[in-house]
Amino acid sequence: MPATSTPSAKRIAAASTKAAKADRNQLTPKDWIRAATELLIHRSIDAVRVDVLAKILEVTRGSFYWHFADRDDLLKQVLLDWQEQQTEQIIARYRKQGVQSAELIKELVALPFHGRAAMKGASVELAIRAWARRDEMARRVVDAVDAKRLAYLEECFSNLGFVLPDAKARAFLLYCYMQSESLFRNQGSTDEKTQRREFVARTLLD
Structure with a gap:
């Protein structure tokens, strides 16, 4: 029935x-x-x-x-949210502020030290990069983020008068430094970190 x-x-x-x-x-x-x-x-x-x-x-x-739609849809949105907040919005904000390139480089060198926000951003970044080592979708987004950030840094150094090969090399060094400070955040005293940051800025801008 x-x-x-x-x-x-x-x-x-x-x-x-x-x-x-x-x-x-x-x-x-x-x-x-x-x-x-x-x-x-x-x-x-x-x-x-x-x-x-x-x-x-x-x-x-x-x-x-x-x-x-499903779990994969959520994971994709997690990646896109990270890309938007930690790359697109930051670059857009710097462009809107119109900060001169030399001052901007100094500010970017100091970015890993911006308190809790920097620590949280670093934690998210490390987790996503670990995920990207084993997942193709995550790896594609991470590669796109890296390329966008590096291109913006190259633009900053080019605006300072560096020829393209030098601008690319300095952009890569700055990006590696920023990532490393996030990885090794407990290395050195506050004074040592300040000295290290100032040395990197001087070296890159010389």
């Missing part, structure tokens, strides 16, 4: 629909991306799963699918 819809079944269905709508309305894609990024930092890419995120966010698994 075909199943009939009882009042009790209707109430359960209505409650489920209401709960799903509440989950959808309370959370945004950004909330899921932020939670996924935190899991990536503190555990690994393997830990970034829909069921784990739903438990952390205290919502149903079904609410996830209001915002993302």
Whole structure:
């Protein structure tokens, strides 16, 4: 016999629909991306799963699918969010400010030391680069980010009058230095870090 819809079944269905709508309305894609990024930092890419995120966010698994097609869609959005925040927005902000290239180089040399924001950015970056060593999608985004950042640094050095080969070499040295300070953040006292930073700036601008 075909199943009939009882009042009790209707109430359960209505409650489920209401709960799903509440989950959808309370959370945004950004909330899921932020939670996924935190899991990536503190555990690994393997830990970034829909069921784990739903438990952390205290919502149903079904609410996830209001915002993302599947887990791969979420992971792609995590990468694009990192690319936008840590590359596109930063470059756009510097362009808008119109800072002179020499001062900009000095500011970029100091960027790894910008307190908690720098530490958080470095943690995200390290986690994504670890992910990129084993995943093609992540590797493509990391390669694109590196290329965009290097091109911008080359532009800064070119604006200072360095010929293209020298601009490229100095851009690469600056980028490697910035990445290294993030990796070795506990090496040296505050004074030593300041001296190191000033030495790098002088060397690059000489």
